Amino acid sequence: MKRLFASFLILIGLMGNMALAGEDGKSSLYPAVPKATGKAHPEGNEFMRINHMKLMRHDRDETTLLGNRDVKYSLKECVACHAVNGPDARPVSVKSDKHFCRSCHEFAAVKIDCFQCHNSLPDPDVVERLTMLPQKNRELAAYLKEVTQ
Amino acid sequence: MMDRTIYREIKLTPVVWLLAGVLGAFIAAAGLALLYVEHNGHIVTGMNNQIVWGLPHVFAIFLIVAASGALNVASIASVFGKIENKPMARFSGLLSLALLAGGLAVLVLDLGRPDRLLLAMTKNNFKSIFAWNIYLYSGFFAVVGAYLYVQMARGMAPKVIKQVGTAAFIWRLALTTGTGSIFGWLVARPGYDAAILAPMFIVMSFSFGLAFFLLAISAVYRLSGRYIGPNLIKRLGRLLGIFAGAVLYFTAVRHLTNLYAAEHADFERFILFSGGFFTQLFWIGQVLIGGVIPLFLLFHHTDGSNRKHVLTASVLIILGGMAQIYGIVIGGQAFPLEIxxxxxxxxxxxxxxxxxxxxxxxxLALGLGGVALTLLIAGLGVVVLRILPLNLSDRNIDPSKPDF
Amino acid sequence: MKLPALKTAVKDLSEIDRREFFKAGGAVATVALSSGVTLMAFGGAASANADAGKRWGLLIDVNKCKSDCNACVTACSDENGWEDTGNPETDAQWIRKVDLTHKQTGREVSLPMMCQHCEQPPCVDVCPTGASFKRADGIVLVDKHACIGCRYCMMACPFKARSFVHEPVENQKSHAPRGNGTVESCTLCVHRVDKGGSPACVEACSETGHGAMMFGDLNDPASEISQALKQYSSIGLRDDLRLNPGVRYSNL
Structure with missing residues (x-):
């Protein structure tokens, strides 16, 4: 009897979820993922959603253990690009449920402890680097190519 | 004729329930303490950057050391063939598992990041004695668990019991060597850096563990109205006296060796003479309460039953043992590094x-919670398993001289 | 560990560009940004990795260090974000000033104490998880991703160089992550060293004009520090333990 009741509950849950599904086929319960500044990941958002932890873990070990500061996936750049501004037009920390990492991780019920040690607020220097105009970058690249040849 | 040993569960009387409730309350208090420290950080404890290991470690190390020693009675029965201890061997094994569980709980819950326990189990640096201890501790559970099983299984050949018992005996020696080496291998601190700490911890385990065992078994028997022969207690008491004397001996050798080396003279002056609380702890706590008085009680007995003497000595040895470990752990850190x-x-x-x-x-709450957890596990064990015999009369020592 | 995902990611155009630059450039350090943006900057050393051929070290001239000067400590605190919270017993102390008087001669000296970056570090030996480790270039660090906060390294360190973070921390420097329940110590400003720079304390000391601290590669016989070590006598603290510290003191 108990089992029957449980299955019934699950069925209701599933139906409810289907009914809530929006036009893009996603449930309306899906978290509101804040948009990032800067260019999109070339790997695609779906790829990043599934693999970001592997990429970050790989690169964190590169930096911490081997001293490679030239990595592609560093937490401070995640935090800088994905900063979400609060009502005071300043980036919010992970204390706010609007924080990029938190909004999704809370939905997925996956606890992360990154921000016990890392700052959840963007580093102004990193932001400055990230917001450098692509044009300027290309010029710099061309210049570098010239001098190094 | 020897008594036939019949093992039976302890009955759940209201008093037993009451005790379980009290122990549960202590464990709950430890849980609250854990949450409090986890939330606020170690700033709310007395520990700091100078004294990095505090009272929880004193409790944890005491319980872990005693765990190894609680196995004495079983080892004496299976490995050294003293048949009169055989009926108590199951309880001896159970108590040692319970003590280790209680000690380890305190140790891991005081970590800065107890949430990373799994990491400690999976990522090991084998140059670290700490990492080896993780395996010595978990291996102890396996070996003593197997030992309990072969003792309790039907139709198990005595040879098998002896073999598994020998394995458990060797394992516990390795375990306490590992625990002592945590301190003995700290070359930088004048209070540690001594190979003698490893064998000294083994002797401490013999003494503290047997004292804890005697108190525990007497309490359970009194609670359940079962009978223990006075000679059985008396004989174990004599053994306890030898162990307590050996602890004093090792302590004396350790300090005399240090006194001889000029580089350690300052540390010895601190512990033995000028250290205030630590000096009192050493002379009054460890030497007098934990050594001289118990020895007097155990060897200077008048006629008649000296059960009370043995149990009083056991209490004193445990108090002295706590003082000794406090002196080693905290005293060793309190003395400054000589840079x-x-x-x-x-x-x-x-x-x-x-x-x-x-x-x-x-x-304190966390430490006492570990003790409570030990007692609760041991209590649960004797309630649900056939650990304890219905009576432990002196007939087992000498069938020709029954005690009633 | 092989990551197939990474391989595809690396095919990103900017990465290829980056590699070419790397092949071509000697004194060019590049930083790849998250989305195909690449930044290049000029730096001293080209190496982006901990180089096994190097051994970073410090030489501290005790005669030049002044008792009333605290510049190295302040600089370290500013650089790495640890601060005085009014609880000296539990506050982090990556670097501290110590004033000494010689027992026989009465000579007074002052010196900075920090992680001595030993060649045979006891903290690394005792760490159960391997969180305490020595980089290929001799810098001793705590990998806080693996630290369980057991503090055994603090028991083992002969120099009291390590601190345990006793309280939750916020607003850390992005290059110096630190958090409650883990152990930390001087990193020799590894984030600066990896970019060809020198530690903040050394820089601050030279700015005061005292110039008591020198940083460099102990393995390179031509480096300023090696030359100085060759010329003047110096000691490592607790040399009796044979740990061969990377920090050396002269005139002590």
């Missing part, structure tokens, strides 16, 4: 100064 032997330090961040430590309530 500049030719200089006196005028001004630094606690350099050259005796460090202060006063334990906080959460630390």
């Amino acid at each position: 500049f032997p030719a200089y006196t330090v005028n001004n630094g961040s606690f350099d050259g100064a005796i460090a202060n430590y006063s334990a906080s309530l959460p630390e």
